[in-house]
Amino acid sequence: MDLRGYPQVIVFKGSEIKVRVGPWNGLSLVGYPVEIPYCSQKFVLNEKEVYYEYNLLDSLDFSLFKLSPSGRSQRMYWRTQTNTRQVLTVEERDQCENYGFCGENSICNYDGSRATCECLRGYVPKSPDQWNMPIFQSGCVPGNKSDCKNSYSDGFLKYARMKLPDTSSSWFSKTMNLDECQKSCLKNCSCTAYANLDIRNGGSGCLLWFNNIVDMRCFSKSGQDVYIRVPASELDHGGPGNIKKKILGIAVGVTIFGLIITCVCILISKNPIARRLYRHFRQFQWRQEYLILRKEDMDLSTFELSTIAEATNNFSSRNKLGEGGFGPVYKGTLIDGQDVAIKRHSQMSDQGLGEFKNEVVLIAKLQHRNLVKLLGCCVQGGEKLLIYEYMSNKSLDYFIFDEARSKLLAWNQRFHIIGGIARGLLYLHQDSRLRIIHRDLKTSNILLDADMNPKISDFGLAQSFGCDQIQAKTRKVVGT
Template identity: 45%
Template sequence: MVQLLDTGNLVVLDHNGTNKNLIWQSFDYPCDTLLPGMRFGKNLVTGLQIFLKSWKSPDDPSIGMYTHRMFTDGYPQHFTCQGQTVLSRVGPWNGLGFSGFPTSTPNSIYSIQNDFNHNGLYNKFELRSSVLARIIVTWDGKTLILHWIERTKKWVVYEDIAVDICSQFARCGPYASCSINKHPPCSCMEGFEPINPKEWGESDWSSGCKHKKPLNCGDGFQKFTGIKVPDTQRSSYNYSMTLGECEMACKRNCLCTAYASLDIRNGGNGCLIWFHELIDIREYDTNQSLYIRMDASDLEAKGRVIIQSVSNEWKRIFIILLSISSVVFFLCALAYACKKKKKRHRMRGRGKWKHDLHISDRSMCLEQLDSIQHFSLRKVANATANFSTSHKIGEGGFGPVYKGVLEDGQEVAVKRLSETSQQGLEEFKNEVVCIAKLQHRNLVKLLGYCIRNSELILIYEYLANKSLDFFLFDETRCFMLDWPKRFQIIHGIARGILYLHQDSRLQIVHRDLKAGNILLDRDMNPKISDFGLARTFIGCDAIAKTKKVVGTYGYIPPEYAVHGHFSVKSDVFSFGVLMLEIISGKKNREFSHEDHSDNLLGHAWRLHNDNKSIELMSACLSITCIVPDVVRSIHVALLCVQNNAEDRPTMLSVFSMLVSESVLPEPKQPAFYTGERCKEIQPPLLSKQYMITNVYAR
């Protein structure tokens, strides 16, 4: 009897009375695709290996040259291979997921189940939600997790197992670690040195590193944390041993080079031991620890150095504090008094910081903030270790931003007005009042504020992934933003601006939309921040004029930069620039091209007119892009950056165009397009005030 199950498994059954015995099933012989419910690994009884094989080409389903399989020599792990050549490795199962592959940890969409027993060694792919997903090995050797998007009727890439420079197998050679946050990415581990320094100097790290001193059998072990464990093909393992027993087993065997826990849950269980050079190590944000055999004299010397260093440091500190404590205290008090006097004098002259001088102004400000939580300066200082530089995570026009932890354990972002800021009480009140009245998932959430003497402080929710520009313009981190994520970010920003322009109680123009003011939460959802320069419209007002032009060059529309006119169409222009930057991965102001001297807007306009818009797309998106969506997004962005404000669509129209498949109008010439590189706009009237934000990394 042959039956096709709802899972997609074709089975052959043998009827034996009322029983049905399985004779054969298609799930044991996959081609290039692993469906939910399928096992992946090896049957230890029959020797059957279940693995993925690529197609020969995109339209030829015959067996290609790439495979993704489980190697069962040593402790089982996954490899992507081209013939017999290993291209990349997914580290072994550690109880929570695969070592060096954090996306395999539990999530709301899918799970990877581990089933190792005497009958077989398997991993099983299971869905946790209604999302349709599959794992595939492409004809050109990529191992991808795909999701079905019902709106577009297409499969899109959710995850790519090998997405960065450290994914290449054994890139840095033995006893070296790879890190995407370092340049160059390869470095010898502590206690090791390059085997061939000349090759390392030429960026050829394949020879790897060696111990600085020859090993003896009586050596000890040094702990390394936060890494992907090495290749386990020549390792041995035991599920019942503790970590202490694992250490003793490695010490007794002079061939043992390192050991680690099999299962990192609950402090570590099981034992994994290596008997060869340690290859394919990379730094990763994980709790996995590796204990590497080192020369005993090195370990002793390191311990003595640490102890001696700590002892000497305490002696030196004690002598210094004992001898000059009174002098230091006097100087600090004197410096603080001078600083306060100078700061108050400067703020009075600027006419911005008046709550120290006029009680009525301060009372008026506090009345406006009644609905928002007030934090004491002591609580804010404690949360940020007294505004320690180690807690600083960024800086903007208002001042530095610190990461803090409140007494209840809540993480917060603390923005403190700096002494050199061109902003002051007006911008402080403006930001607090604006955000306090806004509630939207794509706007940053204000938790409270602090006013104390000369201190003006804002407390926000903490967003773990910093700002959009942190990923967008970095040649390594940009790979973490695939096209689905970027499209999601574009939609989120559009929803946030639409809320400001139309759906909030007050119509608000942000006036400083840019990549640095888009913060990302743990799931890469965008949140618009920095409302210090925002302005509100009341009633039928549609446009306003100011003598004080604020914002960031590259995002400011021409009518605002030249004449000081701003409206909701000013934000539409900034959003269009931001869209082009998200798609291209290039900054508008810093863009250059070998064939012409246009800025990013002009380059996009040229490509659109030549029907080559897709060439604007960042190379980081070549694998994951959906071409029609990319081209449509560029078209919408060009509509947003048209020279005349009245030609630009409203944010409601922009959002509708992004989520629909309607026919789009042709864009007119973008702003600042002259066929030559756009020069920075200079103020035509020297009497006007200009406050342009500099861009800082968060």
């Protein structure tokens, strides 16, 4: 039990805090079940001692409290009268239970499948780039500095059903009411939040937090109300009347925008001149993005569209090697006799500019014998093309999923291919100047050269991370 500030239960792994249970609120530890069958709970805090206990209502029965190495807790109960065992409570661990998962001044939300983080009102991500990855551990910082000289310049927003923040930097009083608690917090510029100490009988007592708010999450059923300090500018937009106005304004804006888009689409579909203008606009947009790519520090060649068209016999179907998520892939022969593979973006492809830029930027900065080599790119005349070294033995799935061709792969060749893939992944994960997670690794993305050396390809969905990062979250399910 951590006795700094208001007592709370903490699970350590060495010196690192792994799990923190909210403080006692008069009925239970915040976030734990209010009522535990067959048991009574009690928390004692006075000048002489501090302890939490639970007692069995039937003295002939037995109870076991189990804590796993991961920090997951479980209560089990043995009923002597019926000779049966029951699991009373099991703490369902999710990412929000990891201490400080969202960093400082933020809230962790779990929807049953994944955890997401949001900054408290008036705060912004400390590192927006990391939050977009999304990696949340850097937390949030105040968006606008509070003018604490004027006691009326700040106010408080209520957050319901919360696991109370870390109380190691808190102060408490058993005699103050909630109004007195608010006034006390408002007078202290370092006070960032307040709440009732005891939620029974309408609430009593006062609990104040100072400096940064850490390890707060939202529960669907249990939890407690906590009031977070924010600048008055944030309160001006948070009232019920203003919220209704916002909703009405958004609804009207979305409706008007939808009508405009519908009219534009109809105009483009019916008017040949509008269609041509739209195509020219898209080509201009791609060209601007292409110029931005060329300015980046990349040792990457650029090709003219006429050169690629000549190399592929004007994208002849006889030169077509296959088709992936990006679009068709063609074999081409450059003027110097070099064979190349050319990926042509399809207008019907789900992959767009982001994936195209991602592949160009990432592969251009990576060099390894087990990664496919990008020779150059072309953005011209509405076309988006990537030019790679040609792999004469196609991809791994061409062999292993064909009964006849799979027999051509001896075990030493299979082991050689496995080792090459592993070396490529090791380079991406540990040894490259960027830490890369491929996110779409499958047999069709493992290409084989003339000597059956494997090459990892297709980095459109890959994501780069900092060299010291060991975990991250994604906003959507993609890849393989």
